[in-house]
Amino acid sequence: MDTVTSLGELERAVMNVLWAADRDMTAREVQDQLADRDLATTTVLTVLGRLERKQLVHRIRDGRAHHYRPVASREDHVAELMSDALDDASDRGAALARFLGSMSEEERSRLRDLLD
Structure with a gap:
């Protein structure tokens, strides 16, 4: 079994948003859900990219946008x-x-x- 990568505080916050969603989300939608943190879109995209490399999120291309969803519950x-x-x-x-x-x-x- 692969060792599960631990999550940093911001990664956990992003994953909590994705886990709570009932659909795939864009980076902007994730950013909106974390509005109290005043994060730049580039920051959210960076975190989503790290989570994708850790194989915790799946990125789906939809036209020009990308949508993200958790790989597992x-x-x-x-x-x-x-x-x-x-x-x-x-x-x-x-x-x-x-x-x-x-x-x-x-x-x-x-x-x-x-x-x-």
Whole structure:
């Protein structure tokens, strides 16, 4: 399995916009969703380009414009991060035990249901 690339703060913000969208988005639309950050279009395009190189977004040409969409869902991305973190642990069992210890009873119950 490939190691999932961690995201910088701005990359995470862009991915959150794309994950929340119900359609492909242009860089300008992403920029509009991040208006509180006062980002230049070139900055958004740079971040989208980095995310494309990291294989986290797919770029689709539509006439003169490009549209972007996530390659995988947020949940898929988080699951890969969790798997990579476990792969890095010298004692997987201990890491899992600590993780389970940090979960609420409701989350542990949900996990039991999923395992059954």
